Amino acid sequence: MSPVLFELLLRSIWETVLMTGASGLISLVFGLPLGLALVATDRGGIAENLWVNRILGAVINGFRSVPFIILLVALIPVTRLIVGTSIGTWAAIVPLSIAATPYYARIAEVSLREVDHGLIEAARAMGGNRWTIVREVLVPEALPGIVAGFTVTLVTLVGASAMAGAIGAGGLGDLAIRYGYQRFETSVMIAVVIVLIVLVCGIQWIGDRLVARLDHRG
Amino acid sequence: MSAKTVEENVALPLKIEGRPRAERLARAAELLQLVGLSEKAKAYPASLSGGQKQRVGIARALAARPALLLSDEATSALDPETTRSILALLKGINSRLGLTILLITHEMEVIRSIADRVAVIDAGRIVEEGAVWQVFANPKSEITRSLLGAIRPQLPPEIASRLAAGEGAETILKVDVAGEAARGPLLSDLSAGVPAPFRLVHGGVDHVQGQPIGTLFLAVSGADAALLAQTIALLKDRGARVEVLGNVARPV
Numbered sequence: 207m208s209p210v211l212f213e214l215l216l217r218s219i220w221e222t223v224l225m226t227g228a229s230g231l232i233s234l235v236f237g238l239p240l241g242l243a244l245v246a247t248d249r250g251g252i253a254e255n256l257w258v259n260r261i262l263g264a265v266i267n268g269f270r271s272v273p274f275i276i277l278l279v280a281l282i283p284v285t286r287l288i289v290g291t292s293i294g295t296w297a298a299i300v301p302l303s304i305a306a307t308p309y310y311a312r313i314a315e316v317s318l319r320e321v322d323h324g325l326i327e328a329a330r331a332m333g334g335n336r337w338t339i340v341r342e343v344l345v346p347e348a349l350p351g352i353v354a355g356f357t358v359t360l361v362t363l364v365g366a367s368a369m370a371g372a373i374g375a376g377g378l379g380d381l382a383i384r385y386g387y388q389r390f391e392t393s394v395m396i397a398v399v400i401v402l403i404v405l406v407c408g409i410q411w412i413g414d415r416l417v418a419r420l421d422h423r424g
Numbered sequence: 425m426s427a428k429t430v431e432e433n434v435a436l437p438l439k440i441e442g443r444p445r446a447e448r449l450a451r452a453a454e455l456l457q458l459v460g461l462s463e464k465a466k467a468y469p470a471s472l473s474g475g476q477k478q479r480v481g482i483a484r485a486l487a488a489r490p491a492l493l494l495s496d497e498a499t500s501a502l503d504p505e506t507t508r509s510i511l512a513l514l515k516g517i518n519s520r521l522g523l524t525i526l527l528i529t530h531e532m533e534v535i536r537s538i539a540d541r542v543a544v545i546d547a548g549r550i551v552e553e554g555a556v557w558q559v560f561a562n563p564k565s566e567i568t569r570s571l572l573g574a575i576r577p578q579l580p581p582e583i584a585s586r587l588a589a590g591e592g593a594e595t596i597l598k599v600d601v602a603g604e605a606a607r608g609p610l611l612s613d614l615s616a617g618v619p620a621p622f623r624l625v626h627g628g629v630d631h632v633q634g635q636p637i638g639t640l641f642l643a644v645s646g647a648d649a650a651l652l653a654q655t656i657a658l659l660k661d662r663g664a665r666v667e668v669l670g671n672v673a674r675p676v
Binding site: 325328329332333334338342343346347349420422423 | 437440468470
């Protein structure tokens with residue numbers, strides 16, 4: 207591999223890490239409250255409101271059912287509104303975040319739903335309000351699942367960010383298509399795949415270690 | 425709460441109340457001392473045994489200094505040994521802190537060993553209540569009788585199955601005595617006062633809250649109705665409750 211290509215590889219790695227990290231963080235910030243809202247407003251939840259629950263569920267399902275590559279294109283006006291441009295790494299973060307947020311909300315919802323209802327009742331009996339229940343019971347008890355779900359989301363984002371190359375976002379996927387596939391540079395393709403494997407394994411390893419440290423359920 | 429340490433669990437009600445951290449930790453340490461789990465303060469509940477978890481639950485319930493401790497089936501999932509130690513702890517809390525404990529249980533043994541007063545609830549209504557020894561000695565409702573069946577002497581089924589209303593060689597009497605009546609020399613009075621032989625078929629005397637409660641099943645010769653009436657009269661005179669269960673054709 208030539209030094210120029212190597213330089214390109216390094217830049218692509220950084221772009222992928224940036225896209226994955228930024229959109230992962232955004233999906234955590236918005237997805238976790240969304241997941242909480244889904245659990246809280248559901249039947250028997252701490253803030254039961256079935257209409258809100260249904261509307262929220264429908265919107266999330268709507269975003270989840272659009273293929274990412276379509277979402278990428280469809281969201282171009284929104285992206286332009288937020289970032290000012292529809293091309294580049296930062297522009298890709300918008301559709302990536304919008305796709306990952308409902309995805310992560312569903313994953314967080316599953317973990318939060320598994321929290322023993324008896325614990326919520328106990329906190330309520332101690333005089334805890336909704337916010338106390340969220341802070342002291344729901345989130346801490348579901349934390350291992352919330353972290354494990356975030357790991358899954360990040361790994362999915364690594365894959366999705368490759369598609370973002372279609373709108374000139376750069377990143378490893380873009381490099382693999384333009385150089386590895388279209389220019390038959392097999393070495394680039396192999397290097398990209400190896401880097402991706404290392405990246406995904408690294409994320410998963412850190413996630414697993416974190417979950418092991420947080421999980422006290424025996 | 426599996427994600428919190430024992431200490432954090434005990435301090436949680438105070439945290440919800442908005443007390444400062446130092447006060448919470450001091451109170452948690454004090455309560456863990458009380459329930460005998462001081463060395464487990466930093467452990468997570470998953471590493472505790474069932475009885476230890478129950479102790480943490482009790483300590484947590486006491487954290488906010490309640491006026492009443494409500495314990496719903498606190499011992500029902502525990503083995504007999506652990507049940508005993510939890511009951512001893514509750515009794516200690518009751519006497520040392522002067523805290524009223526409302527214990528909900530279906531285990532009569534638990535009531536027998538710890539409670540002062542008991543109320544029996546059937547289908548959501550209190551059907552009977554009173555001092556434990558009085559309710560145990562003289563259950564008024566069917567549900568209480570059936571609940572107490574396991575710990576009060578019952579006529580053995582092989583005898584019960586042979587009971588008949590008509591004539592028989594022997595009449596089976598159920599004699600219940602409690603309190604002062606059970607302290608008297610009831611059986612020797614009976615043998616001295618009535619010239620008819622009787623046999624003790626089954627029964628026992630239990631002590632609840634320091635009061636004797638006896639249930640005896642006597643077999644009396646059924647040939648002479650006058651002697652039978654005299655027997656029953658004497659027992660009743662001594663404060664016993666007598667119930668004629670029936671006759672058996674051949675002596676049991």
